[in-house]
Amino acid sequence: MHRIRAVTNLLDQPHHDGSALHVPEGTPTLGDRVPVRVRVPQAAGVDRVWLRTVRDGEPRLSEAVRDGDTPGGEASFVTEVDVHNPVTPYRFLLDGSGGYRWLDGRGVHDRDVPDAGSFRLTTHAPAPAWLGDGLVYQVFPDRFARSGAASDRAVPDWAAPAAWDDEPAGDGVLAGTQLYGGDLDGITEHLDHLVALGVGTVYLTPVFPGRSNHRYDASTFDHVDPLLGGDEAYARLSAAVHARGMRLMGDITTNHTGQEHEWFARALADPTSPERGMYVWDEPGRPDVATTPDGAGYAAWLGFGSLPKLDWSSPETWRRLVTGDRAPITRYLREPFGLDGWRVDVANMTGRWGSADRAHDVARELRAAVVGERPDAGLIAEHFHDATHDLLAGGWHANMNYTGFTRPAWSWLAQHGSPVAAHGLPVAGVRRPGSAMVAAMRDFDAAVPWSVTARQWNLLGSHDTPRLATVVGSAELVEVAATLLFTYPGTPVVFAGDEVGATGDNGEHARTTMAWDQGARGGGPRWDAATLDVYRRLSAVRRGSSALRDGGLRWAVVTEDAVVFLRESPTERVLVVLARGPWAGAVLPGHLVAPGASPEPLYGQVEVRATEAGIVVPGDGPGVGVHRLA
Known part of the structure; x- marks a missing residue:
């Protein structure tokens, strides 16, 4: 892994990123x-830049021109990139x-380096600006809230009813069949909680019928699950979300359907049907191939026949x-649903099977249809590992x-002897130094254009991971x-419950219900009011800061137990x-603040002071400090 030296002040190094201080805003076109x-501090000892x-x-090399110095003594060098490809790397x-x-x-x-870490300009349009206006709040519908109508609905044959305060199953059949009865009107009734949290976008996991509590095994895309209140409840939720100035995003599976889906049922019943050609068929016994009752082999997600x-x-x-005309990708964007976009489940597998790889074509066509x-x-794609090449394709x-x-954040903040496994790996998690976290972040950020980094969905947990509180083990961490x-480039994503201290050992166990009754009383064992206050205050700080919403990133200090960075x-x-x-x-360096000025505290306990020697950052910890310098 590429390592960053833990030095006292990385601000002595030359700097460039894709933000507006270094690259003009807007999307370029070919030609x-x-x-x-490039900003070059005097201490860097750099005379010329190409x-x-x-x-x-x-x-090709072209020499940059020095076009002035900043008040802090940084030289500014400028040159031009010829955008000759849809993604044009440079360093x-x-x-x-x-x-x-x-x-x-x-x-x-x-030393000499490969091109993999080069900066990139792209002609592909970025994500819509509204995605970065506030945090994205992920809701797992079965576990968020029940409306009064929820108790009147019949329990389906696949489901095991659960009381609202029951602990979620972490494995086994029950993990997918335990039904708590949350519904869409229940979400609508609690939207004020989201507004107070500073939510800009509400993202719901699937709402289509299936034979599981997660509904990633859709039996149809033609209507919303009646267990959630049906199409009418989805329309009511959409209207209520938009009335409060928020956006609503859906979740859809483009890689697979459920085994009970009407398309697959017809494919099994009639080998000559058009639906038969909609699925991937392969020889039984091959990896990830399931078998129909009549012995035919079909590809299935990770081999799960469902x-x-x-x-x-x-x-x-x-x-x-x-x-x-009734294709779900576009139909649910129209009224009465009015979705503002999609998160696409296992996007990394969509269109890929063996030597056939249509993933980039599918992604581009999906974008064209949606836009x-x-x-x-x-x-937005779901991609658990290295999504670099998929994010360069314009989909x-x-x-x-x-x-x-x-993963990098967890690796730095995980408690010693964490009880949860490393995310997606069959091994225990490990606590690593700050240099390892920053190196991993820079590796992945460098591999995509800044316009992508600036809108990546950053998250500390989801319905597929353990809960943050369980990973780090303390309120301070x-x-x-x-x-x-809330301060890193990209869009912050919060899984419902993290803001009140929810716990969970794995993805299924983490799908906890919201303890609204405890919240109404000001807190309780499953509703940590202090954590909620942290999230609300940080969300407000981000909303009020152009640097935190859209600024560049410049690492200042990287040590084992602390990291410091600038957003500009x-x-x-x-x-x-x-x-x-x-x-x-x-x-x-003291020039980071104007003469006679002092850092303005925005959040946290760590007090930063301007002195004659420079800006003093104390070694307090655990703790945080967010300060406006200029």
Whole structure:
């Protein structure tokens, strides 16, 4: 893994990112020449800067021009990138005392580096701006709230009824069949909680009928599950969400349907039917192939026969899901539902089977359909591992950022001897130093254009992971994690319950209900009012800061137990201090604040002071500090 040296002050290094201080805002087109800027501190010992691109397979170098100095003594070098491909990589050659070095998205290197870490400009339009206006709040409908009508609905034959305060099953059949009875009108009744939290987008996991509490095994896309209140309740929820100035995003499976889906039923009943061609058929006994009662083999998600895989080489699949009059991808964007976009389940597997790989074509066509129906709609992928190549293809606007945010944050903040496994791995989690977290974040951020990084769905947990409180083991470290979530580039995503201290050992066990009765009383064992206050205050700080919403990222200090970084926009500079424990502290350059000015505390316990020696960051911890410097 690429490592970053733990130094007192990384602000002595040259810096570039894709934010407005370094690259003009907007999406370029092919043939544009885009000016890009590098900031070079005097202490860096750099005299000349070149831009390196690769055109038609051959590296090209062009020297940057020094066009002024900042009040802090940083030299500014500017040159132009010729946007000759839909994704155009570039990096900088630095020359001066000590010999040449390279600057790319992973940092400054005194060695030769591969192109994988280069900065990138792209002609692909970014995610809609509204995705970054507030936090995204994920709701698992069965576990959020019951309306009065929920108790009148018959329990389906597959379900095991549960009382609202029952502990969720963490494994076995019950994990998928335990039914608590939350519904869509229940969500509508509690939207004021979301408004107070600063939610900008409400994201619901699937609402289509299935034979599980998670509903990723849809039996139809034609209507909303009556157990949730049906189409009418979905329309009521949408109207209520939009009336409060929020957005609503759905969740759909493009990789598979449920085994009980009407399409698959017809495919089994009639081998000559058009539905037969909508699924992937293969030889029994091969990996991830399930078997029908008559002995035919069909591809299934990870081999689970209940989730047969769709074949995107079939025109009928396109018609039923995307292009037809009742195709769900576009129909639910229209009234009376009015969804603002989709999160796509296991997007990384959609269109892929063996040597057939249509994933990028599918993603691009899904975007074209969604944006064609609603120009401001969003399309977010679920991709648990390295989504780099998928995010460069012009399909998904962004990804659920497990690899570039969740896993690195967990690895730094996990309690020693954490009871939960490393996410997605059959091994125990491990507590790593701050340098490992930052190196992982920079690796994944550098691999995609800044326009993607700026809208990635960053999360500290979801319905597929253990709960944050269980991973880190203390309220103090929950606060450190939440502060990282609300101050890091991208869109913060909160799984319902994290804001009140929910616990859970794995994805299924983490699907807890909301203890609304305890909330009404001001708190309780399942409703931590102090944690809720942390989330509300941090959300408000982010909403009120242009630097935290849209600014660049510049690492200042990286040590084992603390990290410090700057977020900078053209009008604001914010300093973020995160410490998982006591550390040595640091002194940053005094020019970061105006002469005679003092850092303005926005949040946290760590007090940063401007002195004659510079900006003093104390070694308090665990703790956080968010300060406006300019």
